[in-house]
Amino acid sequence: MGTFKIEGGIQLKGEITPQGAxxxxxxxxxxxxxxxxxxxxxxxxxxxxxxxxxxxxxxxxxxxxxxxxxxxxxxxxxxxxxxxxxxxxxxxxxxxxxxxxxxxxxxxxxxxxxxxxxxxxxxxxxxxxxxxxxxxxxxxxxxxxxxxxxxxxxxxxxxxxxxxxxxxxxxxxxxxxxxxxxxxxxxxxxxxxxxxxxxxxxxxxxxxxxxxxxxxxxxxxxxxxxxxxxxxxxILPDMIEIGSWIGLAAMTRSEITIKNVSWDNLGVIPNTFRKLGITLERRGDDIYIPAHEDGYEIQNYIDGSILTIADAPWPGFTPDLLSIVLVVATQARGSVLIHQKMFESRLFFVDRLIDMGAKIILCDPHRATVIGHDFKSQLKGIMMSSPDIRAGISLLIAALSAKGTSTIQNIDQIDRGYERIDERLRALGAKITRED
Structure with a gap:
């Protein structure tokens, strides 16, 4: 099984084109x-x-x-x-x-x-x-x-x-x-x-x-x-990868343009990230994300109650991006409840994020409350293993934002869903190496 070694805490910059879905x-x-x-x-x-x-x-x-x-x-x-x-x-x-x-x-x-x-x-x-x-x-x-x-x-x-x-x-x-x-x-x-x-x-x-x-x-x-x-x-561009790049840009406070995203097929994905306080700008069929130097703030509901982000069948929010949203929330201002309705084992990867210093309360197999750090406390690099495709990319995003060096094992799980992820990240300035 291969591993990724990541030196985190580096701002990235550039353009990236999503793979086919x-x-x-x-x-x-x-x-x-x-x-x-x-x-x-x-x-x-x-x-x-x-x-x-x-x-x-x-x-x-x-x-x-x-x-x-x-x-x-x-x-x-x-x-x-x-x-x-x-x-x-x-x-x-x-x-x-x-x-x-x-x-x-x-x-x-x-x-x-x-x-x-x-x-x-x-x-x-x-x-x-x-x-x-x-x-x-x-x-x-x-x-x-x-x-x-x-x-x-x-x-x-x-x-x-x-x-x-x-x-x-x-x-x-x-x-x-x-x-x-x-x-x-x-x-x-x-x-x-x-x-x-x-x-x-x-x-x-x-x-x-x-x-x-x-x-x-x-x-x-x-x-x-x-x-x-x-x-x-x-084949259309992969909306899950597009959401992953949005999360990556926010967590690493990087200025990134995602090319040719097929906006009309993204549904509620852009607005869900906006609810976390992330600025997205539509430029033609591209998504432009500025460097969030001052962080991003989670929106509460209009009555002041805590925001809940839950998955649902289309046109609801796809369950494949809940892991990304959860990671992004760890550095937001404010708190959010993540409700994974469809799969009862998908949130168990949060113990790795807790080991990295994230403030997460796993309420039950389907729900987790995230209290954001507002970048006042960085996550720290650790050794971890990828349990599935989406948790794997979420841990990779966390590692790229963390202080120090992280090692992710079982990266075949990430390769199952993301094409040449390490090469494409290096093109944006990331320090990531693949080792057998």
């Missing part, structure tokens, strides 16, 4: 299985989770050609379905949470889809019921091998239906949509997730010949078609 890429890549024709995708992030999925597609028989950095063509005209029942697939599939989204396309096009229980971040329970209940509603038969933790669905032909999802699961909605586009008749999905990345998936599928309406709402209607064709698709 990880969460969109995982959906879009699975969709190439829906057609035998060539699909071209650009702005694919070069990160561990995405590269694992590309490798898995290659092992399934998808023909893959790299055109340039972040640009590939995929052609699934000779899919090897036998690979789905191999030991290699059982090992490969369970190492990546996003692998679950190959099931919908495989079921729709070939009548069967299998997946081992997928892995990913250890941030609490992430159940798969929504995915498989959706497939069952479309007419698939479900089976589960408890000994191998292996899921399977099969159907001669899926049939459209009405369904009300038990939760607005992003990956669940994506999986069901990809299954329904080739089903017979009309499918209506209520309480569907409506994140920009899911909207991107629907736009891509429509460009391939699908008939999806209600894109961007929680009521999606799909008229099934006989087949889909090829297309070209460009």
């Amino acid at each position: 990880k969460n969109e890429a995982l959906q879009i890549l699975c969709a190439v299985l829906l057609t035998p024709e060539k699909v071209t995708i650009t702005n694919i992030p070069d990160i561990i989770d995405v590269n694992k999925l590309i490798k898995l597609l290659g092992n399934l028989g998808v023909k893959i050609e790299k055109l340039a950095h972040g640009a590939y063509t995929f052609q699934a005209d000779e899919v090897n379905l036998a690979y789905l029942e191999s030991e290699g697939f059982k090992e490969e599939g369970k190492s990546l949470r996003g692998s679950i989204m190959i099931v919908g396309p495989l079921l729709a096009r070939f009548g069967k889809g299998y997946i081992p229980k997928p892995g990913g971040d250890k941030i609490g329970r992430r159940r798969l019921d929504t995915h498989f209940e959706g497939f069952i509603n479309l007419g698939a038969k479900f089976r589960y091998n408890r000994e191998d933790y292996f899921y399977g669905v099969e159907a001669d032909r899926l049939k459209g239906t009405y369904m009300l999802l038990d939760e607005a699961s992003v990956t669940g909605t994506a999986n069901i949509i990809m299954a329904a586009v080739l089903a017979e008749g009309k499918t209506t999905i209520y309480n569907a997730a409506c994140e920009p990345y899911l909207q991107q998936l629907c736009k891509m599928l429509n460009s391939m010949g699908a008939k999806i309406t209600g894109v961007g709402s929680n009521l999606i209607e799909i008229e099934g078609v006989e087949k889909l064709g090829g297309c070209e698709h460009r």
